[in-house]
Amino acid sequence: METTKKIILFDGVCNLCNSSVQFVIKRDKKDVFRYAALQSEVGQSLLAERNIDTSEVDSIILIDPGVAYYTKSDAALEICGEIGGAWLALTVFKWIPASIRNIVYDFVAKNRYRWYGKKDQCMIPTPELKAKFL
Template structure:
């Protein structure tokens, strides 16, 4: 008998245009509909960030919660790409894994810290289509 488990949840910045594009990419390529999403502006997103020791008001907050474990920065990106299951995304994840974390994580944090200036932001959070809505937490 298999125990019911919660799906992996990605907490993202709902007003960041880069983050919203990342979510759209995942919705397009996650054919198994494995990942669920919560914006850091939502009640659930804020609660998950706090539970896992992250500041919900920090631009560095990006979180994957999967099987009771938390992943941030490039570790989260690699894990998500691998979880998409398609060979090309797994290879990209393996390639990112080859970059030492002492280099990749500061690069990630630099982009995260400046993402509004580089990519812009929206006045409203990303809104899923009616078909996608079940994968988003309120």
Template sequence: MSRWSPQPAPDEQDGLILFDGVCVFCSRWVRFVIRRDRERRFRFLPIQSERGRALAARFGIDPDAPETNAVVWGGRIFFKSDAALVVLEQLPETAPLAILRRLPRGLRNPAYDLIARNRYRIFGRTDQCMVPSVEDRARFVS
């Protein structure tokens, strides 16, 4: 079993997305999900928050140098490409992309890792976590 294989997370609420709040690419991902999540199933937790740091550490993510985002779904926490595909599977517009989960992680995660390693250089980084709009603020966990 890989370090980044899904793990049980029965005490966490489904739909919680842990993300790097100072990463421009990660913040765009959150906005992408918000725009398409008509049923408002997902909530967002920046890794830089106290609760985000604790959740990251609990599941083996270095909160000071995160290598992955994560999502809780079905009582399990998913990482890397699994996390992105689990989210996409729940959004009507992107659900067909979930077929990519049939590919082995060993093929999917290297592409994920390449983007993750270079995300600040390619997309940028901010000094503070993204500030959600007033209408979306309730979807952010602190």
């Protein structure tokens, strides 16, 4: 597994999460990220290595190998910072304490299946995108 790429772990059956991953892929001009569904074998292994319990952390997770991992709004803002461009402006929200930012994050996460729907199985990447998925 590549250790130089940041890894985005996402809920593979969530329509909002899948759309978010597609959004990031289109804007990842520097090829910074790799992706894995939380439900996948790789995702489960990465979670276990970091002792992350997904029953307590209902979140997108950004792993910066050898540095740290980020969850919830911290992960989203770190991803925006890497995408750059106008999305870099969103990192101004880092000035707001994570406990306050995560109230909004948790509200959306709690309702994401009801609002955006859910797939029966994880997304299968197209042949062109397969190299970006672990």
